[in-house]
Amino acid sequence: MTVFREPESPASPSSSSAAPRARRRQLLPRPVLDAVAGAVSGGVARVVVSPLDVIKIRFQVQLEPIHTPHAAGPAASLAGAGRAAAMAAAGAARASKSKYTGLVQAAREILREEGVQGFWRGTVPGLLLVMPYTAIQFVVIHRFKSLMTGSHRTEDHKQLRPELSFVGGSVAGIAATVGSYPFDLLRTVLASQGEPKVYSGMRAACAGIVRERGVRGLFAGLAPTIVEIIPYAGLQFGLYDGFKRQLAHYNWSRSKAYHDLPVSLAHSTHPPSPSPPSTAPSLSQPPSPSPSSSAASPVLPAAVERRVSSTPSPGHLTPWQQFLCGLAAGTLAKVACHPLDVVKKRFQVEGLLRHPRYGARIQPRAYRGMIDAIRKIVATEGVEGLYKGALPSVIKAAPSAAITFFVYELVSKFLEEISAKEM
Template sequence: MQTEARVGVVVEGSQRALSSSHGAVSVDGAARKLAQQHRSQVGTISQLLAGGVAGALAKTCTAPLARLTILFQVQGMHSEVATLRKISIWQEASRIVSEEGFRAFWKGNLVTIAHRLPCSSVNFYAYERYKKLLRKVPGLENHGDNMSADACIHFFGGGLAGITAATATYPLDLVRTRLAAQTNVMYYKGIWHALRTISKEEGIFGLYKGLGATLLGVGPNIAISFSVYETLRSFCQSNWPSDSNVLVNLACGSLSGIASSTATFPLDLVRRRKQLEGAGGRARVYTTGLFGMFRHIVRTERLRGLYRGILPEYYKVVPSVGICFMTYEKLKELLADISTSA
């Protein structure tokens, strides 16, 4: 993503250059437009830092809802369908507090941060790099004057970035899921214990269980998220240029999260269940491949089973993605200002 740089020299210089041939009103409008079009350029380390902090902060703020989502997603693996219908978000949250304590809402959050820092860093950084590469593709060079080409760049850039980040940090994502899915029996005692136990009991490839479903889901998810965010943000800045960038980024990020989660939630559910296959020494539930898992879930839990946990996911994704985009954009602005003044 790209952020407007808050560099006063650029605005003032544009005003002086335009004032000799235009009135004060047109000068202000042109200067404001130029300032909005000017993008901040920060170094690689600063960009990675902004992306990592943004992702970690967003995940920490919404960790309780993230854990509820995971618990609902995996209930169908070892529970009767009749029992599942009676469980509400409030009942599950009350059970966690009474049986595990309030801090249990953040169970697995340390590994979430350990996963999210590099994952989000690589995600945002790779997105910027892929955008530059895609803009060199024949037919996409004049992206600024072609909305469809611009949307194509955002979509495929986001998808490739998501796949790159997910592949690079997948074992931590799997460990995070298993730690968050634990209730009363603590089979895994921490990040390193989980990594060693999984490698010993399930082999090194056990750390990559569900990677196929993850890549199928994360590519479209991030692609939709980035493209919807960029499109909405450009629309808002064109129509309401005086509005707060913080609020615009927060609102556009939240809407992009809803769109991407709705489109890819079934794949995310299958990914979570695949990650938990064989966890804690339990027998395998699904003996078929990815599409066989879809058929099994639809047959045993009906179509609604593919969207089990979508409600807490919505509650989570609205603030989470909004905070992530908003924090990333703000940190990029701050780091750009620091590097400029240094």
């Protein structure tokens, strides 16, 4: 298997001269460490970005077009039996005005009607979703990378190719989704209902879903969720590892250039003097310093010294660089997969009660499958219907991914240090 090898530091000592290090044994099992770090990182990210998540969900489950639809109705594209309810809902949607029309307007509306707490609606099921989700995800991805590289050391996992990180992220995403899905459904239902509430809390929502759709209703939309999570989680981990690898190589190149800088400055500042005539050395005069000794300790300008000292360690990333890698990976993954997220949300709230103030209710069995759902959304709401809530979704996904990766790296490193025991 082809793996990426980090270049050695130009200033690192050779293996023969390196001081022997004490062997260290990890007291905390690696799966437990990954689970704790993943749960903490997911919980922190969830609380921080909850307002944007609430706004995103309100847009995604809103049937009414945000912009005026085309004059041509969807009747031509909605042919066949069993479409009467969908056409009726589409007619009602065209006749009514959408409640939320923009990011700022939606934020003001939620604040006016529900108060500040409205932005954290569904936080409890959201935490119950995201904490086990990220815990499972990081346990599985670490196990996958260990199998691919043949090593449990995190440092060795940096050698894994980004495409294998994509596969590992997809596998981890599927496992995490299946293991925590009912909480995802409850989070969506509670965050989308607004005021006045249809369900007073998690217990009422769970009982209502089971009463209206049976126990299987707690897994409504699981299939489109898995279809969405495969590219989304894969892109997140694949891009994150790829960006980290590129930045590590950039840091190495930059560090190597700065370490070579003193020598080049020495040669330019202290040019070698011409050799004196061959005469016997005088015992009364000390020998003049050779050019090589002059170049050994050049005097650098203060600005250059500051730049050399602030250069990241070769092959390593600063916390700020890790944060930026997560930010970029989360943004690109969400932009690519947002339409699938809209379809998933529609299946999750399909047939459930909804206060008329928040728009038309999605009728039971309104969609026969993912392709049918995409076709009907485009027919009744236009192509832009697949991108409802895209702005808050991307604004939410970018810092969420950045915070998740950043806090995970921080917590896992902390747990590794406190649980390591010298042997």
